[in-house]
Amino acid sequence: MFFQQLINGIVLGSTYALIALGYTMVYGIVELINFAHGEIYMCGAFVGMYLVTVFKVPFVLAFLVAMIMAGLLGVTVEFIAYRPLRRSSRLAALISAIGASIFLQNLALLVMGPRPYSFPSPFTPKVYKTSLVIISKVELIILAVSFLLMLGLTFLIQKTKIGKAMRATAQDKDAASLMGININRVITTTFAVGSALGAAAGVMVGIYFRSVAPMMGLMPGLKGFVAAVLGGIGSIPGAMLGGLLLGVAEVMGAAYISSQYRDAVAFTILIVVLFFKPAGLIGRFLQEKV
Amino acid sequence: MTRKNVFWATLLIFCMVLVLATGCGQPANAPEGEGEGEGPSAGAEVVKVGMVGPLTGGAATYGTSVRNGVQIAIDEANENEDIPGVVLELNAEDTEGDWSKAANAFSKLIEQNKVNVIIGGVLSSETEAGGPIAMGGQIPAISPSSTATGLTLGNPYLFRNCLSDEVQASQLAEYAVTELGFEKFAILYTNNDYGVALKNAFEETAKELAEVVAVEAFMDNDENFKPQLTSIQTKGPEAIFIAGYYTEAAKIAQQALEQDLEVQFLGADGFYSPVLMEIGGEAVEGAIFTAGFHSGDESAVVQNFVNKYRELFNEEPDMFAAQAYDAARIVIAAMKSKGTSAEQIREGLAETKDFPGITGNTSIDEEGDTLKDVLILKVEEGIFNRIR
Incomplete structure (x- = not known):
């Protein structure tokens, strides 16, 4: 049973990791917790579901279009809700983020209605059995796609020009802009990439659990945020590690302690980790810029 | 800088108003369509029927169904002039599924809207919060779906129409x-x-x-x-x-x-x-x-409701809608037999016996609880079939 639960945890954790990446990237660049990220995840899932069920688009294409649309949505939210507040207090931007989250949630409720929508799985259901674990095809696909996306992101940040610009902006915005980096473009790209990853997670969760609903972003959004903090907010490997760890912790907590305290176990781990490593597992404290 | 701030503040307010307007807009538009019934029954007495439930938020699907069910019952009563000289008006209040908002909704309906009867709350926690307020205001309330144990005990103004x-x-x-x-x-x-x-x-x-x-x-x-x-x-x-x-x-x-x-x-x-x-x-x-309800039931009353619901709301009615429809019809029957004042409705509800609802024959016991048959359904080839 242990290995089965471990697999369950890793699958869940890899979706948390994708969501956490969106939080951590945005935080790394603009030091803002983008609370609307959970809603972008939800919108991505809805776009994917619509394309597949109504327009009969092949799944892979729907997946990519959902990522692009969510990227555009992320950029729009940044432009409307965060950019005008960039020079004001951080608290104002945070409240604006919460506002954007509530706005998108209620908009989805109004447009789509409160009920959950079925998201038919594009894959023929298939289960692979070994002596230790049972794993389904969807789970394998989620693991593979998450891994590829994380690899792609690492490449983007470490090896490309825009990635270099992102890292420079994260270190020191003013110095970066003095070096000729277009800060606005970097921020826009960050939001687009982070949101696209969130949408990827949304679509995959949608097919995994066969449904999408307007409120689906609430808990995963929160968990993704927790995963980002756990790994060390602002750190990209931290978000991946934090997501996986949170997923496994949650599943193990439910399996071996009590399913009633599933979330409580996960959050207790967060508190304990932050107690000993206040900057998160891989996070570093940077000197506050004056 | 300041101009930007002003622009921002305006945008924020605009967004808030939009959310508020849309959030509250939904319940409000329900009675409007009906309340205009001045033509045929001009000069008729308007009796307000309150409804409390989650119309937005995570539990919105249940509250929306309840409102729709009540709406159909009230429309039918108005069309057929079930209660001579009386036009019923639905006043729906949103709780977002939150019990403290439910308490406010009960107070608002009783004190401001001056309803004579309330259908709700939908979730058990809502009814638990609203029940004492209904008793305090001496307005009867009937929950179509709150199944918690002993909910109606010790509250002569609280009833329910669902199986515990x-x-x-x-x-x-x-x-x-x-x-x-x-x-x-x-x-x-x-x-x-x-x-x-x-x-x-x-x-x-x-x-x-x-x-x-x-x-x-x-x-x-x-x-x-x-x-x-x-x-x-x-x-x-x-x-x-x-x-x-x-x-x-x-x-x-x-x-x-x-x-x-x-x-x-x-x-x-x-x-x-x-x-x-x-x-x-x-x-x-x-x-x-x-x-408590089976929409595949072939009796005429059930099919009438199912068809109307599909036509009006473009979806299949669920149990919440059916129980709400029955709850509203039980209220209307009470008004017919006793009268439309709050106290008369309460008496009528308490005396409900073998009411032929679409969710089975319903009686209300001395505690305000429901007595009706439990159906057992099975999913067979994608539809519900009754097996007991």
Whole structure:
């Protein structure tokens, strides 16, 4: 049973990791917790579901279009809700983020209605059995796609020009802009990439659990945020590690302690980790810029 | 800088107004369509009927169904002029599923809107919060769906039109053991009033008659049930009783299938929705559950309601809509027999006996609780069939 639960945890954790990446990237660049990220995840899932069920688009294409649309949505939210507040207090931007989250949630409720929508799985259901674990095809696909996306992101940040610009902006915005980096473009790209990853997670969760609903972003959004903090907010490997760890912790907590305290176990781990490593597992404290 | 701030503030206010307007707009537009009934019945007395329930938020699907059901009943009464010289007007209040907002909604309906009767709350916690306020204001309230134990005890102004959790769960446990012959049960319950009450009653009866090998919990809106199912799988039950609602039940069945856990799924009235099959598909085939309503019933009253509902709201009515429709019709019957003042409605409700509702013959006992048959339904080829 242990290995089965471990697999369950890793699958869940890899979706948390994708969501956490969106939080951590945005935080790394603009030091803002983008609370609307959970809603972008939800919108991505809805776009994917619509394309597949109504327009009969092949799944892979729907997946990519959902990522692009969510990227555009992320950029729009940044432009409307965060950019005008960039020079004001951080608290104002945070409240604006919460506002954007509530706005998108209620908009989805109004447009789509409160009920959950079925998201038919594009894959023929298939289960692979070994002596230790049972794993389904969807789970394998989620693991593979998450891994590829994380690899792609690492490449983007470490090896490309825009990635270099992102890292420079994260270190020191003013110095970066003095070096000729277009800060606005970097921020826009960050939001687009982070949101696209969130949408990827949304679509995959949608097919995994066969449904999408307007409120689906609430808990995963929160968990993704927790995963980002756990790994060390602002750190990209931290978000991946934090997501996986949170997923496994949650599943193990439910399996071996009590399913009633599933979330409580996960959050207790967060508190304990932050107690000993206040900057998160891989996070570093940077000197506050004056 | 300042100009930018002004622009921003305006935009923010605009957004807030938009959210507010849309949030409250929905309940408001319901009565408007009807309230204009001045033409034929000009000079008629307007009697306001309140409705309290979650119209937005996570539980909005239940509240919306209730409002729709009540709306149909009120429209019918107005069209047929069931109560001579009286036009009924629906005043719906949103709670967002929050009990403190439900308390406010009850107060607002009683003090500002001056309703004579309230249909609601929808969730048990809402009714628990609103019941004492209704009693204080001496306005009768009838909940179409709050199934918590002992909800109506000691409150002469509070009634309900739904089966209590205990009755459903213990009857189902008995049926599963004696008729279906299962001996090893697992229970998976949602950790709220509804789930806990069902779990307790089912566990008690099932333990008396057979064996309960595992009890696991989950939270409302959970999506991943793999850890619980993996634990349950090692205990080898023959049947799993899911004490929760259809969305979660469908996902549980789906995920059980994915991990090769073949068991009989049992449930309560929370299963009753076409969404169960939409999401659950093959996985929920054969699931057996208790219900208070069966839309496949061929009687004329049921089909009339089902057709009207489809026509008006473009979806299948669920149990919440049916029970709300009946609750509203019970209120209208009380008005017809006694009169339209709050006190007269209360008397009429308390005396309800063998009311021929679409959710079965309904009587109200001296505690304000409902007496009616428990139906047992089974999912067969994607539709609900009645097996008892």
